[in-house]
Amino acid sequence: MVPMSRAKRSDDWGFPRWRAYGQGREAQKVRLCDRHGCDAPGQCPAPKSPNSPERWYFCEAHAAEYNRGWDYFAGLSAEDAAARAAEEAQGARSYARAQHYGWGGPGDGSRSADEMRALEVFGLDSDADFDAAKKAWRAYAKECHPDVKPGDADAAKRFAAGQAAFEVLKQAEDRKSWKPA
Secondary structure, eight states, X not given: XXXXXXXXXXXXXXOGGGSOTTOOOOOOOOOBOSSTTOOSBOOEEEESSTTOSOEEEEOHHHHHHHHHTOOTTTTOOHHHHHHHHHHHHHHHHHHHHTSGGGTXXXXXXXXXXXXXXXXXXXXXXXXXXXXXHHHHXXXXXXXXXXXXXXXXXXXXXXXXXXXXHHHHHHHHHHHHHOOOO
């Protein structure tokens, strides 16, 4: 009868970093820069042509040289280039608008941007309370109400804007004073 040999417990978990030092002796694959005569590692991919999946791989110095002459708007008409630039700038503005320091606007950060715009309609500071807003709304309504100025389209627009602004402030005040049952 042949005794069963016990299998030796392995320390290899399958992750190269967890193996003992010096166990992995295979050579690392390093891609060299695609620029003729350069033997630095090519770590920066660059497209061979627009809309092509093929890439050059340059070192940092040659990638900078390659990008220096790159024209993003090459082949586009002036209108198309302006439209693309506006579209990308709009995307960047949207991202910047969402950053944390822009959320609260001026004040202590407790008011939304809509509330701040509503306070601007009445000419109030960002720290004005609801009673001051109510008083300002009454004075505002007295000067541009359609019954006071009949037939004045500008006054009617201003009154509608003031009404919407007061509604925003009133809803915000209701949210602050609401208590669950």
